[in-house]
Amino acid sequence: MDRTRRDFMKRLLLGSASLLLPPGRSHGATRVEKWIPAYEKLEMEGKFAPRVKQAYALFENCQLCPRRCGVNRRKDEKGFCQAPLKPVVYGAQPHFGEEMPLVGSQGSGTIFFSNCNLRCIFCQNWPISHEGKGKETSDEDVADRMIHLQKIGCHNINLVTPTHVMPNIVSATRIALRKGLHIPLVYNTSGYERVEILKILDGVVDLYLPDMKYMDADKAAKYSAGASDYPEVTKKAILEMQRQVGELKLDAQGVALRGLMIRHLVMPRRVAGTEKFVAWVAASLPKSTYVNIMAQYRVEYKAYDYPEISRGITAQEFLEAMDWAEKSGLTNLDPQSVGLRNFYQQRRSG
Ligand code: SF4
Numbered sequence: 001m002d003r004t005r006r007d008f009m010k011r012l013l014l015g016s017a018s019l020l021l022p023p024g025r026s027h028g029a030t031r032v033e034k035w036i037p038a039y040e041k042l043e044m045e046g047k048f049a050p051r052v053k054q055a056y057a058l059f060e061n062c063q064l065c066p067r068r069c070g071v072n073r074r075k076d077e078k079g080f081c082q083a084p085l086k087p088v089v090y091g092a093q094p095h096f097g098e099e100m101p102l103v104g105s106q107g108s109g110t111i112f113f114s115n116c117n118l119r120c121i122f123c124q125n126w127p128i129s130h131e132g133k134g135k136e137t138s139d140e141d142v143a144d145r146m147i148h149l150q151k152i153g154c155h156n157i158n159l160v161t162p163t164h165v166m167p168n169i170v171s172a173t174r175i176a177l178r179k180g181l182h183i184p185l186v187y188n189t190s191g192y193e194r195v196e197i198l199k200i201l202d203g204v205v206d207l208y209l210p211d212m213k214y215m216d217a218d219k220a221a222k223y224s225a226g227a228s229d230y231p232e233v234t235k236k237a238i239l240e241m242q243r244q245v246g247e248l249k250l251d252a253q254g255v256a257l258r259g260l261m262i263r264h265l266v267m268p269r270r271v272a273g274t275e276k277f278v279a280w281v282a283a284s285l286p287k288s289t290y291v292n293i294m295a296q297y298r299v300e301y302k303a304y305d306y307p308e309i310s311r312g313i314t315a316q317e318f319l320e321a322m323d324w325a326e327k328s329g330l331t332n333l334d335p336q337s338v339g340l341r342n343f344y345q346q347r348r349s350g
Contacts, residue, residue, distance in 0.1 A: 035257050037184055038245075039173050042203040048174050055167035055200050059085060065117040065163050066194055066233050080225075081117040082132055087168040088114035090134035092145040094154050099292055099334055101248065101256035102156060102186060102209075109149030109183070110158040111142065117164045118190040119225045120213070122267075122303035129161060130301070139168050143175035150183050155255045156207065158186040163193060170204055184257055187241075191234035192227060198240045206258045207248075208241035210234065213265065215273030215280065223271075223309070231273075238262065239284065248290040248332070261290040266321045267297050269308050274321040282328040292334035293321050315344045 042048040058064055059073040069079025076084065094107030102108040112125070114134030127133045146157050162169055173185060184206035191210035212234055214220045220230035241260050248259035264277050274293070281289055295318045303309050322341040325333055 035249075035251070037177075037182060038206045038258070039177055039185060039204045040182065043174070043177055047203065048177075051200060051204065052167075052171045052174055055170045058197070059167060063194070064166055064197055066192055066227070066229060067117055080119075081115045081164040083115040083164040084136060086136050086138060087142055087165045087172075088132060088134040088136050089142065089145070090114050090128045092149060094149065094152065095158065098158065099209075099256075099261060099290075100336065101250055101254060101261070101290075102158065102207075104155040104253060104255040106153035106155055108156055108158040108186070109146070109154030110160055110188075111145055111149075112160045113162060113165050115164055116161050116190070118192045118227060118230075120190075121223050121225075121306065122297070122300050122309060124298065124300050125161075126301040139171040140175055142168060142172035143179065143181075146172065146176040146181055147179050150181060154183065156184040156186050157181070158188050158209075160188045161190070162187055163189055166197065166201070170200070173204060186256075191237055192224075192230055193233070193237040195236050195240045198237060198244070202244045206245065207256055208238075208245055208260050209263065210238055210241060210260075211263045211265065212238065212277055212281075213272060215276035219271055219273070223306070235280065235284070242285055242289070247286055247288060259290070260285075261292065263292045263294055265294045265297050266313050266318055267309055268311055268313050268317065270317075271309055275324045278325045278328040278330060282330055287329045288332045289330070290332045290334070291325065291330055293318075293325050293337045295337065295340055315348070319344055319348075 039048060042051065062069050062071050062073050062079050067080045071077035071079040073085045078084065090112040092111045095110040096103050096107050098108045112128060114128050114132045116129035119130055123129050149157060159169055185204065186207040186209055187201065187205045188209040191212055213230065215231050217228040217231055221228035224230055245259050248261055249257050251257055262281065264272065264274065266272055266274055281291060295313060297313050299310055299312065319341060322337065
């Protein structure tokens with residue numbers, strides 16, 4: 001056993017004792033008795049370095065996402081996402097607007113990657129995702145940002161729009177691990193992922209935070225640059241994420257350690273297919289899966305050109321979405337969305 005692996009074993013044994021937590025439940029999720037990051041276990045098993053190599057090889061004939069462009073990003077060829085070989089980062093900071101189990105008391109350590117493989121016409125981050133605003137950097141720099149976010153107290157590393165830079169992320173995580181990274185990795189994705197690619201992340205990622213944007217192929221094609229396969233591809237991706245990390249697990253303070261958290265943005269005029277979405281989750285995943293029914297749709301970027309989505313959602317549209325979610329039997333809805341539902345209900349009856 002080399003020195004690094006011996007150090008990890010020592011830390012694991014010492015850490016296990018201090019991480020013993022009482023069993024219980026919070027936000028409807030199971031608490032765990034001891035915890036180390038998935039990627040740390042992978043390193044101890046000697047499997048992390050080959051995983052970095054396997055991920056990086058994908059750049060030569062890029063099929064990282066369902067667009068499957070086949071470009072050689074090592075030779076500076078660019079595909080649909082327009083991403084270069086090196087990661088482009090817009091910013092890295094604690095974020096307090098994410099779900100409560102990710103934010104905790106100290107914030108979620110977000111790293112915003114520029115460019116995107118889905119490119120929705122209503123994207124709220126369009127200068128970053130569509131126009132690629134940000135700074136080209138290196139895996140080492142991403143690793144340093146991870147360490148900085150951990151040092152200032154963030155509870156996790158929240159990788160926003162990670163799909164097209166997955167190899168850089170895997171590499172950066174290993175570099176950061178060797179510098180002492182010890183907090184969960186959150187894969188904050190549009191959900192437009194290939195199962196074969198997600199398998200490379202098995203044992204690297206602790207928390208998956210996928211969107212499920214649409215349930216209808218025509219809507220996906222219309223609003224997300226022809227991605228008519230989005231509903232079917234994303235359903236399979238979410239099932240794979242569930243297989244890898246299971247249901248949400250929290251520490252004694254209610255902060256997320258591992259598991260699946262699904263986001264669904266309610267859109268005007270039932271465009272997002274919310275009724276079908278909650279029915280699918282209830283039928284395909286545990287009913288206690290953490291689901292965030294989000295009310296914050298706003299008209300952005302090119303959405304002004306599509307009359308059916310050129311307004312925010314109404315209180316009634318949000319209430320019917322929450323009603324469908326509850327009637328489908330889902331038991332672990334995001335507490336903030338439940339609070340908003342209660343507020344609208346009280347206002348309506350008052
Ligand atoms: S990650 Fe980018 S280049 Fe690679 S397949 Fe997807 S869109 Fe194409």
